[in-house]
Amino acid sequence: MDSMTSKDKASSVTREGFLPNEPLTLAGVCLDNDSWGLLTSFAERAPLVELKGNFDRYRTAESESITEWLGSPPPNICLIDFDKDRRSATTIAEKIHSSAPDTSIFAVSSQAQPDLIIQSMRSGCTEYLVKPVDREQMLNAVARVAGRRKEKKGTYKAQVLAFVGAKGGSGVTTMVTQLGALLAKTYLRKSIILDLHPDIGDAALYLRLTKYKYHSFELLENTDRLDAELLQSFVLSHSSGVDLIPAPEGGEAFRRIPAGAVTQTLDFMRSRYEFILVDLPTLITEESLDVIRDCDQLYLVTVAEVAALRNVVRQIEYFTRKQIPQERIRVVLNRHQKRALVTEEQIEKVIKQKIFWKVPNQYAHVVKTIHGGDPIGEISNSDVTRNLSEWARVIGKKPGDARKKEGLGILGLWNR
Ligand SMILES: Nc1ncnc2c1ncn2[C@@H]1O[C@H](COP(=O)(O)OP(=O)(O)O)[C@@H](O)[C@H]1O
Numbered sequence: 207m208d209s210m211t212s213k214d215k216a217s218s219v220t221r222e223g224f225l226p227n228e229p230l231t232l233a234g235v236c237l238d239n240d241s242w243g244l245l246t247s248f249a250e251r252a253p254l255v256e257l258k259g260n261f262d263r264y265r266t267a268e269s270e271s272i273t274e275w276l277g278s279p280p281p282n283i284c285l286i287d288f289d290k291d292r293r294s295a296t297t298i299a300e301k302i303h304s305s306a307p308d309t310s311i312f313a314v315s316s317q318a319q320p321d322l323i324i325q326s327m328r329s330g331c332t333e334y335l336v337k338p339v340d341r342e343q344m345l346n347a348v349a350r351v352a353g354r355r356k357e358k359k360g361t362y363k364a365q366v367l368a369f370v371g372a373k374g375g376s377g378v379t380t381m382v383t384q385l386g387a388l389l390a391k392t393y394l395r396k397s398i399i400l401d402l403h404p405d406i407g408d409a410a411l412y413l414r415l416t417k418y419k420y421h422s423f424e425l426l427e428n429t430d431r432l433d434a435e436l437l438q439s440f441v442l443s444h445s446s447g448v449d450l451i452p453a454p455e456g457g458e459a460f461r462r463i464p465a466g467a468v469t470q471t472l473d474f475m476r477s478r479y480e481f482i483l484v485d486l487p488t489l490i491t492e493e494s495l496d497v498i499r500d501c502d503q504l505y506l507v508t509v510a511e512v513a514a515l516r517n518v519v520r521q522i523e524y525f526t527r528k529q530i531p532q533e534r535i536r537v538v539l540n541r542h543q544k545r546a547l548v549t550e551e552q553i554e555k556v557i558k559q560k561i562f563w564k565v566p567n568q569y570a571h572v573v574k575t576i577h578g579g580d581p582i583g584e585i586s587n588s589d590v591t592r593n594l595s596e597w598a599r600v601i602g603k604k605p606g607d608a609r610k611k612e613g614l615g616i617l618g619l620w621n622r
């Protein structure tokens with residue numbers, strides 16, 4: 207018993223679905239008079255819908271730039287009439303889909319055969335409106351776009367923290383999993399670990415989250431479909447509250463990740479988290495470099511050994527050549543011992559910068575954590591966890607969260 211009129215629904219969608227003060231822009235391509243008339247009256251009643259016009263020709267020539275034609279920014283929704291010339295309509299839908307991926311495309315047609323609908327979806331249309339288009343059909347389709355747009359906006363603006371080891375076994379995964387768990391549990395920050403090892407990563411193992419279907423590289427391959435629901439299907443949740451997108455389990459064929467996929471994925475994830483910790487392989491891949499270009503902080507994790515330190519120097523030189531700003535790069539010394547053969551002074555001289563953080567050496571405790579799958583539970587009193595907790599506090603404290611360093615006991619001994 208639905209007594210709501212279309213008009214009532216229009217105003218309720220306006221209230222709940224659309225973003226306040228941000229109009230949705232709509233444009234038509236070769237729309238017939240009836241469909242255009244409906245669109246005009248629809249826009250008149252929905253104050254947050256703005257019409258850009260009805261283009262009277264399918265611009266299919268290679269030389270014609272879609273973005274110039276549609277304007278900048280392109281409309282949020284483009285309604286294409288498929289009846290006048292189906293082939294050109296399909297071509298134009300494909301062109302808009304690839305040049306303006308944020309524009310939603312609706313096919314408008316008097317034909318409703320399933321194969322035609324499927325064909326239009328393949329060309330990038332997300333809705334198929336059958337003529338004569340009625341107001342409610344239009345309203346629901348527009349509301350879905352508005353809802354997706356709102357969802358895409360998210361509410362956070364995550365910091366991306368990238369971690370690379372000077373050599374395998376430097377402690378990257380240990381740090382990423384412990385810091386992630388601490389940020390989530392102790393500092394109540396919405397955090398996620400992204401394991402970007404192309405071939406077997408350890409983050410899932412260290413968190414004992416070993417049952418999963420999808421991995422990080424599949425996410426990168428599907429960025430064009432990325433929405434909150436898709437992202438969620440990749441996410442594993444740890445009891446500490448930290449989320450994880452695991453790496454491939456290995457043995458898979460080489461993958462070609464589309465250009466821009468890393469940036470697009472991180473952009474999307476940034477709006478849904480406060481911290482994104484990326485566990486990167488020692489050997490820098492194309493994807494790693496994209497992450498490093500986009501990240502807020504790059505931590506080079508090393509141990510006080512000659513071979514590892516030599517690699518840190520090489521890595522810093524390489525990143526400088528790739529125009530990564532120096533101030534973004536921080537060196538973390540893991541397994542630190544006061545009486546090490548290579549001294550801190552010697553290290554800082556070689557790497558030509560201060561050591562940013564020192565994590566104590568405590569092998570038995572770290573191994574125990576990995577074995578238990580709970581990075582901060584079992585050994586909450588260990589030096590390593592307390593040290594990383596202090597680091598997480600520095601990263602994760604909110605303004606006004608002041609806690610005095612004097613009160614940190616043994617933590618004060620580290621990182622002076
Ligand atoms: N601070 C530390 N003290 C002692 N052992 C550590 C410490 N950090 C890591 N380890 C040990 O070093 C090994 C490699 O750590 P891992 O985090 O897997 O390194 P990576 O991810 O860089 O390859 C693990 O066995 C881990 O237990």
Ligand SMILES: [Mg+2]
Pocket residue numbers: 378379380408409
């Ligand atoms: Mg690792």
